Amino acid sequence: MFVLVLDDAPLNNMLMAEAIRTIPDCIVRDFTRPADALAFVAANADAIGLAISDYDMPGMNGVAFIRAARAVPGFEHVPVVMVTSLDQRSLRREALEAGATDFLAKPFDPIEIRARVSNLLALNRARIGERERAAWLDREVKAATALIAAREREIVLMLMKAAEHRDNETGNHVARVAGLVALIARGLDLPDAEVEQLSLASTMHDVGKISVPDTILLKPGPLTPEERTEMERHAERGRRILEGSSSLLMQRAAEIAATHHERWDGSGYPAGLAGEAIPLSGRIVAVADVFDALTSDRPYKKAWSEREALNHILANAGSHFDPACVAAFARMLPKGGTPA
Structure with missing residues (x-):
């Protein structure tokens, strides 16, 4: 020295x-x-x-x-x-x-x-x-945090693989929704770490559908009122599957599973929440989920064009969707198509 x-x-x-x-x-x-x-x-x-x-x-x-x-x-x-x-x-x-x-x-x-x-x-x-x-302690904490994050991702992938066994389209849908969620979150100027967490957590938004019978989940026609009620239970079931974890990622995923079908005007399910009583994560995923559902082929319908789907989202801002999330989505959506 x-x-x-x-x-x-x-x-x-x-x-x-x-x-x-x-x-x-x-x-x-x-x-x-x-x-x-x-x-x-x-x-x-x-x-x-x-x-x-x-x-x-x-x-x-x-x-x-x-x-x-x-x-x-x-x-x-x-x-x-x-x-x-x-x-x-x-x-x-x-x-x-x-x-x-x-x-x-x-x-x-x-x-x-x-x-x-x-x-x-x-x-x-x-x-x-x-x-x-x-x-040294800082390096050890960062290494441990990275290991925890890797294990959380592994858990997410395992849950998604379980869901894909029910419906091959599920994996593609959640991947596209995750990309749209990141797009909207960035449009809302959320921090990068929160954007990443929301995007990953959103992949579990429909995990509750693993409890929905195939006769309902894959039905090519309209659902009966009883079938619709059974389908809607997937939000609450998803929350139950994911809740109780000390992981912030899983807590956010449970929040999303429970609230992504709530509507800005309070007419959604399962709790009938309205406005900002709906967590921001649920409001973001609601926009991404509906847009991807509209632009995808389903057993009961043909895919809409992106312009038709966007017009629907814009028309329902303030009723179904959070206007701020819709504005961010419309501003960030690539003119040449949705993000990969």
């Missing part, structure tokens, strides 16, 4: 360096010009354990040197000792405000120098050790 010594008098530098050299793991670099010392700080800030500077120097005094050195990235917390004569006590407050850590009085005592430098180096090593431990 370097100890920087700065004094315009070469003899003082030599005496200071000799007093310090006996300290273990200590490499002295002495300078007589502040500019040279600053250049060394700029190139070696992370390797300097302590700096000792005289006050009276031509061109730049010790206080100005400390201010300049403190501005160098990586040098903000390095201990700096100001060397002053006994009649310069008035300068100490100025030096402290500039960032000085301690003071040595001239004429200095080699024993006092070694003791102070040793103590300050030990404190700086402890600070660096804490910083390195904090960096």
Whole structure:
């Protein structure tokens, strides 16, 4: 670890360096010009354990040197000792405000120098050790978070594979809805992390349909009132499948499953929520889900054109859909087609 010594008098530098050299793991670099010392700080800030500077120097005094050195990235917390004569006590407050850590009085005592430098180096090593431990902990937390995210994605894929066994179109539908959800969320200026979470969570919006009988799920014609009631139960069943997890992703997925069929005017299901009482996630997925359903072939209907589907979404803003989500969707929807 370097100890920087700065004094315009070469003899003082030599005496200071000799007093310090006996300290273990200590490499002295002495300078007589502040500019040279600053250049060394700029190139070696992370390797300097302590700096000792005289006050009276031509061109730049010790206080100005400390201010300049403190501005160098990586040098903000390095201990700096100001060397002053006994009649310069008035300068100490100025030096402290500039960032000085301690003071040595001239004429200095080699024993006092070694003791102070040793103590300050030990404190700086402890600070660096804490910083390195904090960096290690940060890396470990990030690695653990990435592992959790990967496992959550794996769970999502497994749930989607289970749903695809019921209906081959399900996998394609949820992938397209996820892309549309991301589009709308970005149009609403949501943070990137929230956009990603919403998009992934939305892939589970219809997971409750795994409990719907094939005779209803794949029926090529209109549903009877009883069949419609059974189909609508998939929202609540999806919530039950997904709820209770400590995972924020699963909590958001449960929220979406339960609310993506609610309507802005309160006429939706299962709870009849209205307006902003419907979570934003459900309002976003409602737009994406209906648009993709309209533009896709289903057993009971042919696909609409994107223009027809968009006109339907626009016409139902404020009744079925959140007007803000519709506006974001219309603004972000690519003119050449839906996102991949």
